[in-house]
Structure formats: structure tokens, C-alpha cells
Amino acid sequence: MRELSLNVLDIAQNSITANASLVTVEAIESTVLHTLTLRIADNGKGMTQEQLDAVRDPFFTTRTTRKVGLGIPLFKMAAEMTGGTLEIESAVGKGTTVTAVFKTDNVDFTPLGDMTSTIVTLITMNTHIDFVYNFIKDEHEFSLDTRKLKEILGDVSLSEPSIAQWLTEYINENTNV
Numbered sequence: 001m002r003e004l005s006l007n008v009l010d011i012a013q014n015s016i017t018a019n020a021s022l023v024t025v026e027a028i029e030s031t032v033l034h035t036l037t038l039r040i041a042d043n044g045k046g047m048t049q050e051q052l053d054a055v056r057d058p059f060f061t062t063r064t065t066r067k068v069g070l071g072i073p074l075f076k077m078a079a080e081m082t083g084g085t086l087e088i089e090s091a092v093g094k095g096t097t098v099t100a101v102f103k104t105d106n107v108d109f110t111p112l113g114d115m116t117s118t119i120v121t122l123i124t125m126n127t128h129i130d131f132v133y134n135f136i137k138d139e140h141e142f143s144l145d146t147r148k149l150k151e152i153l154g155d156v157s158l159s160e161p162s163i164a165q166w167l168t169e170y171i172n173e174n175t176n177v
Contacts, residue, residue: 003113004038004078004102010071011040011098012122016129018044020095023122024132027115031138034105035084036112041097047090055088075100082106116171119144120164127158135175142174 008025015023020042028037047055055072075098076086082103090096102109119133123146130150135142144167146158156163 002110004036004075004110005113005115005118007071007075007078007100008038008040008115009118009121011075012042012118014071015040015042015044015096016126018042018046018096020044020129022130022132024134025119025122026134027112027136028134029104029112029137031104034103036102036104036109037099038102039097039099041095043095046092046094046096048092052088052090072098078102078110081108116168116175119171120167123167124159124164133171137175137177140177142171144171 012023012025022043024039024041026037026039026041028039029035072086072088079086079100079102083106084101084103086098086100088096088098115135119131123131130146131144132146133142133144149158153163158164158167
């Protein structure tokens with residue numbers, strides 16, 4: 001994929017498919033250490049040890065619509081090409097956490113891309129699920145939690161175009177550092 005944000009979208013979609021009610025996405029960048037850590041965690045159905053062992057194989061998928069699953073293998077390859085790593089932790093009934101670390105000073109580093117659009121798409125297209133987005137770049141921290149937004153907005157849906165526009169502006173204002 002041309003942007004890591006698209007990998008995040010794909011993995012978050014796996015969380016949604018796994019019946020998660022809460023998905024947390026974290027982007028942690030250290031300009032001093034030259035690293036970008038992307039973490040997607042959910043409280044979905046989780047994976048068995050057999051699934052966890054096979055998930056890095058591009059010819060493994062739990063989907064019935066196709067016979068290959070490239071999301072995790074491509075994410076892993078992108079991380080490892082930079083000298084980074086990919087780890088997956090999962091427990092049946094508790095959820096899954098995917099953590100990828102990228103070396104941002106490596107020539108093979110794929111740009112993060114448009115995380116704002118990824119997060120806004122996830123939120124506005126899946127209003128029945130709660131999302132937390134944590135963005136950390138060196139000393140700057142930003143967090144967005146749809147549970148708090150829903151509390152404030154009451155009956156107004158997160159899928160409303162005006163809310164999507166506000167979310168885009170709000171995330172951009174707080175992450176363009």
C-alpha cells in the first residue's frame with residue numbers, strides 16, 4: 001500500500017468484522033528515535049492460537065469471499081523493510097492488538113499518509129462502534145474518544161456531514177505538528 005494509513009484502515013476493518021465494540025488506533029512518532037509505532041487494538045472476538053500462528057501467511061484468511069488475506073502480511077513487510085517489527089497479541093473473547101514499529105529514517109519507510117481521513121471514515125461509517133484515536137509526536141499528545149463525542153452530541157449522529165467536516169478539521173488542527 002502507498003500509505004500506512006490504508007493498512008490501519010484495513011486492520012481496523014478486521015476489528016469491525018470481529019464484532020469489536022471498541023477500537024483504539026494509536027500513532028506514536030519519535031523524531032529523536034526515528035520511529036513510528038502504529039497500534040490497532042480491539043475488544044473483538046480475538047483469535048485462537050492456530051489463527052494467530054497463521055495470520056501472517058498471505059494464503060490464510062477467515063473471510064469466505066476470497067482465499068487470501070494480505071493485510072497483515074503487507075503491514076509486516078512494510079515494517080520489516082525499514083528494520084522495524086510487527087507483533088500481534090490476541091485472546092479469544094478478549095480481542096486483538098496489532099503493533100507495528102517503523103524506522104522512519106530508512107529509505108524503505110512508507111509515508112503515514114492521511115490518518116485524518118482514515119479515522120474520520122472509520123468513525124462516520126461505523127457509528128455503532130466506539131473509536132479512540134491517540135496521536136503522539138514527541139511531546140505533543142492528542143486523543144479523540146467517540147464515547148465522549150456521543151455524550152456531548154446526544155441524538156446527533158456521527159455520520160452527519162457537518163460532524164464529519166468538524167472531525168476532519170479538529171483532528172487536523174491537533175495533529176499537524
